[in-house]
Every structure is written in structure tokens, then in C-alpha cells.
Amino acid sequence: MMSTSDRFSKRGPVSRVECGVVSRHNTALKSASAFISVGVSGVTRAPWTMLLACFVVALASANAVQAEQLITLRNGITLRGVYIEIATLDQNSFSLGADGGIQSRPIWMVDDGLRRTYIHRRGMVNNAPVDVPDLGLRIEFPQPVADGGDEVGSIGRILGVSPLNAYGRRELTVRGVDGSPTILHQGLTELTARYAKLETLKAEKSIRLDMRVATESIDTPSLLRIFQKRLDPNNPDERLETVRFFMEAERYGDARKELQSILNQFPEQEELRPQLTALVERQAMQLIEQAQLRRESGQPRLAEAILKQFPLGRVGRVTRLRVQDELTAIAKIRTQRDETVALLRKLLADLPAADQAALKPIADEIDDKLSANTLNRLSDFIRLGTNEATAARQRVALAIAGWILGSGSGEQNLTLTISLIEVRDLVQQFLAHPNPGARAAILAKLKTLEATRAELIAKLLPLLPPPMASDQAIAIHRGSEDAMESSDAAFHVPIDAVPDPHVQGMYHVGLNQDDYNSLTVTKPFDIPEPSYVVQLPPEYDPLRPYPCVVALHAAGAAAETQLNWWAGVASKQFLAPDESAAVEAADTETTQPPMPDHVRLGRAAQNGFIVVAPRWTRGGQQSYEYTMREHDAVLRSLRSAMRRFSIDADRVFIGGHGAGGAAAWDIALSHPDIWAGMISISAEPRKTLLHYDVNAVYMPTYIVMGEKDGRPLKRNGAVYDDYMSYQHDAMVVLYRGRGKEFFYEESGRIFDWMKTSEHRRPRLPESIEVASMRAGDRFFWWLEWDESLPDTVMDPILWDAVSSPKHAKVSASVGANNEIRISQAPSTAFTVWLSPDMPLDFGDQITVRYRNRRSNFQFSGEIDMLLEDTRTRADRVRPFWGKVSIP
Template sequence: MRFTFRNSDGKRMSNRVRKVRTAVLAVVFATWIIGQSGLVWAEQLISLRNGMVLRGIYLEVASMNQNAFSAGNEGGIQNRPIWVVDDGLRRTYVHRRGMVAAEPRDVPDLHERIEFFQPVPDGGEQVASIGQTLGVTPFNQFGRRRLTVRGPTGSPFPILQGITELTAKYAKVEALKTDDSINLDMRIATSSISSDQLRDIFRRNTDPDDVDARLNVVRFFAESERYADARRELVRVLDQFPESADLKPIVGQYVENEASQLLEQAELRRESGQPKLARAILDQFPTQVVSRVTQVKVADMIGSMDETQKQIDTVHQRLTELVGELQEPVQNSLGGLVAEIKSELAPATLPRMSDFIRMGGNSTMDSETRVSLAIAGWLLGNGSGETNLKIVLSLIDVRALVREYLAEQDPGKRQEILERLSSLEGARADYIAKMLPLMKPALIDAIEVDESIVEDPSVAGMLQVGLDQAGFHAAQAEDPRSLPPVSYVVQLPPEYDPNRTYPCVVAMHAAGAIAETQLNWWSGVPQKAFLQQNSSDQPSSSEAMSEEGSSDDAAEVAAQVNSPTMRLGHSIRHGFIVVAPRWTRGGQNDYEYTMREHDAVLSSLRHAMRHFAIDADRVFIAGHGSGGTAAWDIAVSHPDLWSGMISISSRPGKTLLHYNENSKYMPVYIVKGDKDGVPLRDFGAIYDRYVTYDHDAMIVLYRGRGLDFFYEEADRIFEWMKTPGHRRAAPPDDLEVVSMRDGDRFFWWMEWDEMLPGLSVNPFLWDEVERLKAAPVKARVMANNEVIITQAPSNAFKIWLYPQMPLDFNEPISVRYRSRRKDFTFDQSVGVMLEDVRVRADRERPFWGVVQIP
């Protein structure tokens, strides 16, 4: 039986859809062999415009606002534009017209829905909200645990819970009878329960002599995509019940599924910039126990990696030969860069050499031309087409001076560098704009000598930057009015290469917590064993895959690191850099909506971009609790910086009630427990503003959960961040935003010095302001090479210009505000560009010019 996964138009399906279909068909296959009854079609797959696929039962609602006085509850809203997708674990809210890409498709419901008897109270008080989670014990063999939350008085409140229903997707965990019984139906992801705990629970609650019950456990593990557990349990069933020998082919199917997971792991590592680890996994792949098809896939991937290495070796050899044919003075001028290419050419940088790979072997072209293609490709990227060796030699000097400028602190010396640049033929704005994204971070060399940047000796890839938490608090206490010093921790992915840019998460801790907690959430708690099952407890794809379970753990063999511990979580696997800034002052209990907090975060991001290879077009801001509120506010206050915002267990207020106009430029992902207060009553009106046709927004409410960390949502969050559309949006031609704070005064290409009197609101005096209203800001890039400011909260502006705007830099550009007008003619100078990159640290979108009014 062969399954091919394609859309109705014949195109290949996305990985997400293919993964869902694979799981469904595996269940169908197992059910068919075991001889179960027919399928129940009860769920839908819903494809979203952002590339995500949701699965569950959907219904349409008019509003998220459940306030008793809302128009929706009064019957004033007849339209139902919001879709709620309920998968039993959580409810995901999206706007139908703005987010849904196609009509839902029916899929089979999960087959294995296992129930457990637990002493659940018949009566008891219904829980309306739950305080912050303080701790939780593992499930014992009876499927019970103790959850401790912050009670109404602030003291710890224990809740005894038991699993009453278990599916591959979620576990229904209810409060049990105690002296103070309560009614609480909480849902947690089944993936958050370890295989060891599940096996103990099944052993305690399953009759070992009941073959059907045992097979239910097998199917449960298969639906959960824990194929190693399913295979082991099925082998035990076959040993104990020889009459079930007709099920033996399914063991082979599970082995294949395990192999597929391991292959996916290798693919993911390769795509994430970890080719050595990917190759090590493939070299240790247990091909002797998998099908011929899987063997071919492994061989194809190894062949592809070998071909890449062959191309690298060919470039090395051919470039050396061609340079050797040039005159000695030219050879000497090229020596340093050729050595750099030889040492730093890797799979991530090989695309730069595409022109040379195509044309380098063309003997009809002279050596100078072909060497020029190679050097220009390395400096400017593929497609530069530069074949003039004189200009190429100049570009080498230009890059050296650009690096020197970006690292120089002395303004006088920077001016001298600009003067030296002006004499070079290759110092053109278009050349430097292409060069900047391919350069290493400006201050990468400072990492080795800067005493404020310390590599953590106990955790691979983790660095401490600036003051520690106590020092950061002390510095702010000493001078509360000054801007806080840069202080953050950073986690780099394995095989970090400064020549390759990485997506980044700026992760904000909750008030009262430390920055390292965010590294633990996004990157995993440091541990020694590679691919050890983490908090999400996805089955290790590299477990032994023979029927006897005796093969070596390939991925374990693949990871031999010198560090005592390493993080193995999602950012590590997906190749993200995580920056966790310190942003709270000592004793701070909540987010305060201040410029001090914004500057602590933004200065940390800029510092990190100067030192680490961060892709400025793929930077996300995220946070938990008060950090989630801060991330939300900073995102909509500076929407030009982010590819998206993730806010977990936040409580929006103040400016977030007024900044919705800014949010439409940026994807939003909000996660909350439906018992964290009463979210749809307290914040439903705010959520309604995001679930509209012009927003890329997903709002997720977990069933029966309070103020929590929601580790199990990380898988979906990384999938969301990696969708192709979630890159930093192009600068808008028609700019419409709002502002009501002095610090919120830079939006894409428009900046002002200070706000007019009465328009800026001090966050600490928020409740004393009689009329809270955000100041509108409107400006537009016109078709006649003109920028018009139509509405603004100031009389003094800077309009920053760059080619991504629909402007012709070869013609005069006009900027108008009311009766004022200023013309700008680009003179090919690069001073504005280099100073902008030095200050903002954004090498992807440097400004080429600036116009100031007045």
C-alpha cells in the first residue's frame, strides 16, 4: 500500500499537512489490520493564510468579548466572523476572512480515548480562576499528581489531581476528592507526560492478560507518534499472545515511522545550520533494519551533503589555481581574502559562490574575470556579476574600512575613515548595501576581549553579557533616571557560524524571575545526554529501531561535546538565537510601560546584533507573565523591528488599549489559560481588535489552565515563527500609526524629536489623565518621488530614505509637511548609511539618506 501526499492541484503538501496526514494514515493502517470498526469523522483540518494548519472542531462566534454589556451578548452583532478551533486541549481563535485560507477538510477523530476511574467529587466549588502555578509533581502509577498554585491569599494552595481521560493529544486532569473539594477540569498536552510515567500508568490500569486492552495501549502510543513505545509494547503483546502473529507486520511499520522521525531530525538539523550533526546522525543511521525506500532517502541526503562538500573542495582548488595564474602583486593583494574563503566557505556560505561555480571552469574566460566573479560573490553575494578585477580589489579595502568604521567609538576617527573610503572606486552605496548583510557582526572580535561578555563554562553556547541580575538592579537603584546598562544572557545554537545569520527570539522574563528562565523555556534546561527526552517528551527519534531494541542510539553517538551540559530544546533544534534581556528594577512586581524598560530591551537587542549573527528580518519578541505584557507593548510601540510577537499569560493595559493601529503591521500569537482570571470578560474587547480581517493574529486559550508557562505550546510557536510569511514586513508606503509616549517616536522611516505639549502621557500618571487618546501619525510615499506628512504629533521630523521605498534615488526627492518642503538629492555618499548601521545595528535595511524638517 503506497500513499502520496499532494494537494488537489497536484502540488506537494507542506510538512505540517504531510505530518498530520502521515499520523492519520498510520492510525488507519493499524486500525485496518487490527480489525477495528469504522472511522468517526468528527474533526477538521483548517489551513490558515500564514501557513499553519489547525485541527479540531470549529464553530463560529461573533466576538471574543464576553463582557455582560458587550454588543455581542445583547444581540447587536449578527455576523460571526471569528472561528474557534477546539482540539480538546485548547481553543484557537482566528478571523475567518483574514486568516482562513480554504474550506475545512474532514479528518478522522482520534480513536484511542482511554478513561480512568478517579475519585472525582460529586459536588464542590466550581473554580472560576487559578493563581500562578508554583510547582507540580510527576504523575504516579495511579495517574495522580499534586499541583500547587498561588491561592487567593497569596499562599501556596495544593490541588490533588488525577487523569480521567487520555488521548494522544491531551490528558483531562480533574481535581480529586479532598477535605476542600473543588471542581476543576484541566487539560494538559499528552506530550508533556513522559513515556516512563505513561507506561507506569498503563501497567497499573491495564489487565496484562487482556489482549484488546494491551492493543489499545499500542494504538495510543502510535497515535501519539511515540513509535518506539508502540513497537516495544506490541513486541511484548506478540510474545505473550502468539495467536496475534498476524499483527507482526505493524512492528515493521513502527520501525519505519521511527526511522522517518530520525530522518526528519537530520533534515531539521541540516536546515538549521548544523550540517556536522546532521551528517553524524546519517552516518550512524540504522539502515540495516529499515526498508529500501528509507535507505534510499538516507543515501540521497548523504549524497546531497557529499555533493555540497565536493563543490566546496572544487571552489578551493579552482580558485587557488586561477589566483596562481595572476601576476604576483595581484596575488599578494588577494592572499588574505582567498585564505578567508578557504577557511570559511561552508554549506551556509556556498550560495555566494554560485556565479563562480557556474563560470569558474569556463576556459574561454580569462583568469582575472573568473577570480573577480569569485571575490565579488564572496563580498557582495550571488548575482553581483562584477568582473572588473580593479573594482573587486577596491571592494576588499572597502569592506575592511566599513568594519573599522562600525567598530570605532571615536567620532573623529570615523570621519577619517569616511574620507579614506571616498577615494576608493568600490565605495558605492549599492555595493556597501549588498556587502553589509554578508559581513560578520561588526563587534564579533570584541567577544574574545570584552570582559563584559563571558562565556558560561557550564553550558555550551551560553554567554552572559553585562551585569548580572544583582548588579543590574544595583545600577538602576543608584541612578533611577539614567538609562539602564546593557545586560542580557544569550544562547547560541550548535555549530554557530558568524557567517550565517540566524533567526532570533528576544525573550522577556516575568517580574521577579531571572533572565535565565527564558533560556530554559526556549532552549531547554541544560543536561548531559543528547536528545534526552525533554519537558515535551517527544519520543526520541534516535532510539534503537531493531525489533530486539539493541541498536546504538545514533544521535547520542553523534553528539560528543566537551561542555559538561548543553541545551536540547526547541531553539537548539531549529537553529534560533535566544536573547533574554534583564529589564526589571529590583523589587518590581509588574510591567510599568516606561521608556526605561523599552530601552533595556532594545539596547540589548542592538548590542546582540553587533556581536552575534542575527538576521534582522527574523527577530521575534516574546515573554511570559508581565514579560509577556512588556513584549506585547514593546512590539506594537516599535512594530518596524519585529517579525512577530508572542505573548504568554499576559495582562494588557494602558497603551495596549490604544495602540491597535500599530499592531496590524506584525503577526501576533497570544497564549493564555481560560482560568487566568476571566480572560474573555477582562480582555475580550482587546482580543476583538486583533481578530480582524487586517491582522495576522492567533489567540490560544488552554482549557482549565491559569497563569502558566505553557511549555507544550512551544512546538506550534516555532512552527508559526518558521512559516515563510513571518519575516519582518516591508516598510509601508502609507504609514498610519499612533503614539502616546515620548519614546515611541520612530516608525520605519519616520522619526520626530519630541511630542507637542499634552500629547505624551507619563505611564505612572496614567490614572490621573482626564482624556486618554493616542496621537495619530500619517505619512505617505507618493508616486511623484515625494513623501508627504499629513498628521503628526510634532513639528520637527526626520524622514529616513532607502531604496526599499518606492523612490527613485537618481532623481530629487521631496519631503513636505504643511507649507514646509525640503528636497533631497542623493550624492552617492555613504556616511548616513554607515552611521545608521553603527547606531541601529540593522545590516539588512540600512538608510541611505535623511531629510530633516525644519
């Protein structure tokens, strides 16, 4: 009988297993051993501990193999891999040394085996890299790989991929040079927890290609088939390699199932049974983390459901306590909500009858809509509401003012608060009403109310429901403008939005894809009404502001494909419908439409993002054309969506694939005041993007491409170099051996990037230094001009006819003495928009200068501009209060 040590050192038919370095110190090994011991007491651990045998070997040869590093970036992202410093991303041999030699840039290339991430060291790296364990398990598979032939320089568009068979082989069908399908036969030659290495196999005409795909993208049945073919199924020691692989890949559920299968087949391995507990613990921690993510993303009911279905009987005491703490935190918020409403109603009962009647509707509204998403509005009331030294009238005013204005309002004047309720309702009518005459009448009525103050309206605007989904909007739409009382509905279907009959939380606005394509073909110069699809996250609450991705589809694709990428492909609902809801629906007199039976469970759903996918291309369009027609289609769709869905204007990102990636890139740099960041995947930068890198200083940028997408660093390396500066927040990601793809593997890191606190729309800049080349690129934050001078604009359609396109410089700043100076711009007539968010004193005269011209502005407290700007731009977070024109 073999000893435990002998059994675990035998490798079987796997060609070779390489052990990476754990660390240059022993702490990593201690940490790994501690993890294995979780939940196990008084049991011999020798067999399981020997799974770490190769880690021990690696420690003995730490100097021979380089460890990976953790590199923390200033934007909040942490990269892991081996880094080297390079001079440039530009691999164009004709440009190297053209200006007196290579200009050395401190660029770091971080290679994790799957992809290479390029960053500017001084501009992006937060502190010194930290050594961490390399990948512990590298399994190599013998394959008849091509050892000769030409190396693939470019991979055409992928037409199909077959699943990996038991031998780790597949067929990759790509579009050839002549457009016909070409089949590449690939074999799995190396597998780690992070990536799988696929190389082309020998053929009559061999070619060489080293392609990397994320291991997480390979399904478990395929991996098991490969392991079963390579490992001896009757040797438990070899089977344990599968368990160890799944552990390192953090697929603890798969590891647990495989270990259970080993124990079922080999009952004599009973000493391994306690290790199931360790795997259950790790799987349990993943469930807890998912529940926390859902709660933080505004999905407390789903978080609670995950935790209540938790297998408490199979985990240790510490984990059980953590689950209970999470459930207690959710219950505490619910209890606090109920206690807050009860206290408010108790205080209302102590007021005179007239006040009670006036305040009952708002108290009912608070009771109906107060939740974990809005409880923080009443933080002042929660803190001071039980203070008997303060009169009941003042405490009630504190609660209602907090509900309307948000935390920190501190308003205790009940008379003003009652007026504030009417102001809020009239503001919602103004924002929702399509009739200019009706809006003028609403504005006139507003000006008679005590609480009509610009500073109060600016505070309440972000807390309103979307203008086209409010009670007031529904009443106006139904023609009953006098019936403005609050509805019992927690969520109104927004005006002109159509719920998808099959997918929960999906809405259609405007034309469908076929009709939109037909219209743009028959009337190519018309600007269609906004047409887009929207996917809301689970438990959507119109009173919670959500981050949003405006996702642009590839040329020839439908807008819906972007919902699939960002929010997940709609799948059959796996949870049984709520029985109480079904009974309630059965008791109603009206017939309810059937509940959609499909849900999206992808990254946007998990992280609480709204996805808006505009229809932006003409029918038959094959590439991005850099026109204002395309910009208008995207920007009009965004504003339309912001009027209908609760989008946080400070956390709107734009992204896209292929031509959509180029469009996202260009639109972001042409209108940098709108976006919190830009994600471009498999895009080709052309035209204005070759000149707008100065605008990118204001725009966090995330660029993803494939190494075999026609040698991108040779074609566009000089463009990417422009983003490798101290001023840019930019990451360029290059997937090894990949072509023009959608790179879903990168989506997890992209969402982490979007969620960092650094990636919010920054404050209005004190100075503006940007470039403009198109007639429509004439609004930057607070500076606008009506028309660009003729010799400063380019027609994108005629771009190639100009020998040396040039951009116009735009320069303006807010200076001392309440003065704004326009130094340079491609116009002679300007509008400067004004906001208290700018470093200006609105109590004093504001002066705008351009050369020898000047205009003055004195804020008089008027709300006309504030409301009209909010209505037209749909930005309830940063409305402008006034404007100055020159001349």
C-alpha cells in the first residue's frame, strides 16, 4: 500500500504539472494551510495538506521563478501579474526613432497570462507593487501542435466555435481573407486557474497561433471530460488533481462535487471526508459575498432570499453567525423603517386637525415609499425625532423636509414645509408637461409660493422620480391634470415605454430594430425619434439613483445584443413566482398581463446597473461614420431614458463593441461633460480620435482589443501612446492571441472599474482646455457656442479629401473677481452657463470676457432657467441656474 506522500506525488498521464512561486516569504504557505484547515478539528490532515506539495517545492526554488505582483492603481483597480517597463506601445517600425530616437515613456505592461494591461506608471500606479503567489497549478497537455509554418498575424471575425472535446481540442471557424469560412483546429496545451492556452494543431499547411481564453469561460462538463480522459479515473490520487484545480479556480462547488464523487467511488478514502466541510465553507463565503453585493446594489429582498436558503447545517459556527448578522442588518433596516413611519404618524396625531389633513397625503406617501433605498433621507428625523424638547411641529417638519430635500436639510418650519410639498408637485408637473402654455401657467403659480427658492428646488430635483414616470406625468398623460394625488403604484411604467412581454425589467422605447433600419434607409437625412431598449436591475426602485451604461451595438447588430453582453442573456426564470402575489392578482377585478418568464442574471443585474442600448446606425451601415447624426441618436436616447428611468447623472458610462466601440470613444471625447467613463472594445480609432486625446484628460478610458486583431499596436500604437501620460486615467488591455471579439471575460473587471469611487462625473472644471473639429462639438461643460467658424470644422464624410486635418483649440477658465474668461475658441459668439457648483459667488455680479467684449450677470433668484434647463437636458443633478451671452 502506498503512503499518503507517495500517492499525492504521482502525476499519472498528465504531461507535466508546473508549480508557480507562492511567495518570496513563508506567509503565503501558512495562509494556504490555514484555509485548508477551516472547519476541521481533531482530524488527520496529512492527505489534504499534501495537495500543497508542489507549493513547497516552489518555495524551495523561489529564486528560479518570478512571483506575480499586485499593483494598486489610483483609480481603485488592482492588477495582478508580472510587469515590465516598456518605452512605447507603438510597434510601427517606420515611426520608431523618427523624432530623434524613441521617446521613453514610463509604461508598465502587466501580463497575467491571459491578457496584457498597459498603464502609465507615474499617472496610474498608487504605490509599490506587492509580491503575491504565482498560479500554483499549471497543467500541460500533449498535443500535436504545429512546430513550423507562419505565425498568425490577424484573425478574422469568429463565425463559430465548437466545444472542447475530451482530448481538449476544438474547431474555430473564422472569416478568411477572401470572406469564406476558415477552420482552425486547436488543442489545449496548458491549463491554469486563470487561462487556457490553445495552440493550432499540425495540418497539411501548418500555422502557429497561441491563443488564450479565460478558464472561467470553459464550462464544467467540458473540463471534467478533459480531466477524465487525461487522468486515471480509478486512481484517487490523480482524481484529486481535479479537486485542487477547481479549488485554485475558486469553483468550490465543482471541487466539492468532485471530492464527493471520489469518496463515493473510493470509500476507503474516508480521511478526506472532513475536507468537504472546508469546501462548503468556501462556497458559503461566495454566497455571502453575493448576498452582500445584491444588498449594496439595491436588492435587499434577493439578498435576504439567498441568506434564508443558506445551508446553515453544513457550515461552521463563524459562518452561521455571519449569515445571521447579514439577516439581522436587513431586518434592522426594515424595523427602523416601520418605527420611523410609526413615530411620524404619532407626531402628526398631536397636530391640529387642519395640519393633519394637509399632511396626511405626504405621510401616506412616505409610508408607501420609504425603504432601504430612501431611509437615509430621514436621517435627521431618525436622530432627533424622539427628542421631546423639540416641538412636534418642528419634528414633523424635519421629517417631511428630509423626505423632499434629503438628509441635512435641517428645516423645522412646518409652514414652509407644507409650501415645499406644493412646490415639489408643481415642479414635477412642469418637467412632465408637453404643453408650453401649461408649463408657463405652472411657472407663474410656482412663483407665488413661499418655498419657491432656487436652492431648495436644486436640492429636491435629484430626489424626484423620473419626470416621465411620476404620478403627475401619468395624470397628465391620462388627461386628468387636477388629479395629482399620489398613486398607490410603487412603480409606473414610464410614458411611451413598452414592457417586454418575455423579459422582466426590459423596456422598449421608440421603433423596433427593423422599423428603425427601414426609416433610416428611406429617410437618411431625417433624425428619428429616440429608439432604444432598456434593462433595469432586479428590485428597481424609481427613487433610487442607479449607475447606467449606454451601450452601443456593433455595425449590423441589433441593440438587444448589448443587453445580452452587459446584463446577461435572458433565461427562463428559475425562481417560483410569489404565491401571495398570484392570489392578490386573482382577487383583482381587472385582468393583469402575464408576468414575463425570463430574467437576465448577468453583471449589470448583479451590480445594480441600468443598461440603455440605443439604435444608432442606419440600415445597412457597416462602420462608424463620425457624424452628428450618430451623436444625436445616442444623446437623444440617453436624455429620453433619463426622463423615464432613475439614472444617476453622475454615474453614466458609455461603451460599445466594434463600430459601437469607436462611436462610444468618439462621443465620450466630444461630449466629456456627460460621462463618468468610456469603455471601447475591439474598436478602430480614426478621424477625430486621432486629434481628441487632449479631451481624454477629462475622461477615464478603458480600451480592450485582441492581439491578433490585425496587429493593433502596429496600426494604432501611436494613438494609445497618447493616453499613456500622467494626466490620463487610461487602461489599454490586449488579449493574447485573440482577434476582433466581444471579450466577455473582461466584463467583471469592467464593472469593478465602473464602481470605483474615482469613476464618477467630476465637478465642473475651473478651466477648459479641449479640441473641437466638428460643427456639433461645441458644448463643453459650461461653455457653448452657436456656430463654429467655417475653417475650423471638418465634414467627417469628406475627411479623406483633406490632406492635413487640424483641430481648433478651446480655452476658457473661471478666474478671480467672479470673472470667466474665454481665451480661445472657434467662434465669436458664446453662451456661458452658470451654476453654484462653479467657483462663483452668485450673490455678486458675474462677468464674462472674450477679448475686448464683456457681459455681466446678476442672479435675481429666478427659477425659470433652472427648471427649463432641467427639462431639456434631463440632468436633475447639475442644472444650470443662469446664462450669459457674448455678444
